Amino acid sequence: MSGRRVVVFPSVSELGPTLAQLVSSRAERALSAGRSSFSLGLSGGSLVSMLSKDLPAVENLDCSRWLIGFCDERLVPFSDPESTYGLYKNQLFGKINIPEDRILAIDPSLPVQECADDYADKLSKAFSPEQIPVFDMLLLGMGPDGHTCSLFPDHPLLQESQRTVAPISDSPKPPPQRVTMTLPTVNAARCVVFVSTGGSKAPVLKHVLEGGEGPALPSALVAPRQGELFWLVDEPAAASLTSQVERPGPGAKL
Numbered sequence: 001m002s003g004r005r006v007v008v009f010p011s012v013s014e015l016g017p018t019l020a021q022l023v024s025s026r027a028e029r030a031l032s033a034g035r036s037s038f039s040l041g042l043s044g045g046s047l048v049s050m051l052s053k054d055l056p057a058v059e060n061l062d063c064s065r066w067l068i069g070f071c072d073e074r075l076v077p078f079s080d081p082e083s084t085y086g087l088y089k090n091q092l093f094g095k096i097n098i099p100e101d102r103i104l105a106i107d108p109s110l111p112v113q114e115c116a117d118d119y120a121d122k123l124s125k126a127f128s129p130e131q132i133p134v135f136d137m138l139l140l141g142m143g144p145d146g147h148t149c150s151l152f153p154d155h156p157l158l159q160e161s162q163r164t165v166a167p168i169s170d171s172p173k174p175p176p177q178r179v180t181m182t183l184p185t186v187n188a189a190r191c192v193v194f195v196s197t198g199g200s201k202a203p204v205l206k207h208v209l210e211g212g213e214g215p216a217l218p219s220a221l222v223a224p225r226q227g228e229l230f231w232l233v234d235e236p237a238a239a240s241l242t243s244q245v246e247r248p249g250p251g252a253k254l
């Protein structure tokens with residue numbers, strides 16, 4: 001790992017455009033390094049509206065060679081407001097030139113175990129011959145309990161070491177049935193970016209970044225083996241931090 005960067009912004013209005021620039025710059029980096037695609041894993045929750053607003057605003061953005069996957073997904077029809085794919089389809093995909101066949105989504109009509117196997121198979125084919133999907137960039141959120149993807153505190157899935165993708169049927173946050181990337185897949189990525197905003201995240205952010213009582217929370221277990229790790233947070237979320245952070249000036253690029 002090349003070191004964690006914790007970057008604090010006054011508010012979401014400054015964070016969003018910098019996140020979008022970071023995605024765009026890593027896409028250019030991947031494609032100019034000769035890779036055939038830029039692979040980007042998306043999360044749900046609060047990230048959807050931020051990305052949908054700020055990514056299409058990036059000048060000259062060309063997503064025609066991007067490959068989109070989902071870090072986790074809820075097992076509900078795409079028309080359900082809980083569907084992460086459904087939200088991105090309605091709010092983002094129509095605004096960027098991403099070919100539909102470059103979006104790898106779950107099949108929500110399948111039972112949860114088959115759905116996870118089917119999604120793992122889609123990733124495996126897309127990333128062949130790699131043994132494990134190595135995404136260029138994963139965008140992650142963190143819940144107030146420290147969960148990320150659909151990896152929840154104290155859940156046996158945190159010990160998963162073989163599967164790239166796993167089903168979960170007892171998610172403490174509804175809906176209960178979900179499909180999630182496992183930690184080995186998350187930690188294989190070339191760049192992982194957490195986005196965490198709002199004062200409700202301040203206690204858990206401090207626990208994850210600076211330590212606290214009890215076992216490590218799922219978000220604290222994210223440590224890309226050979227990639228970059230960014231935490232992009234706003235001032236309210238960063239309010240309790242005492243460790244070193246970066247506070248970039250307006251328009252700064254990461």
Ligand SMILES: O=C1O[C@H](COP(=O)(O)O)[C@@H](O)[C@H](O)[C@H]1O
Binds near residue numbers: 149
């Ligand atoms: O349930 C989920 O929650 C997390 C965190 O969401 P946030 O709204 O607190 O940012 C999200 O990253 C994940 O994809 C989603 O399924």
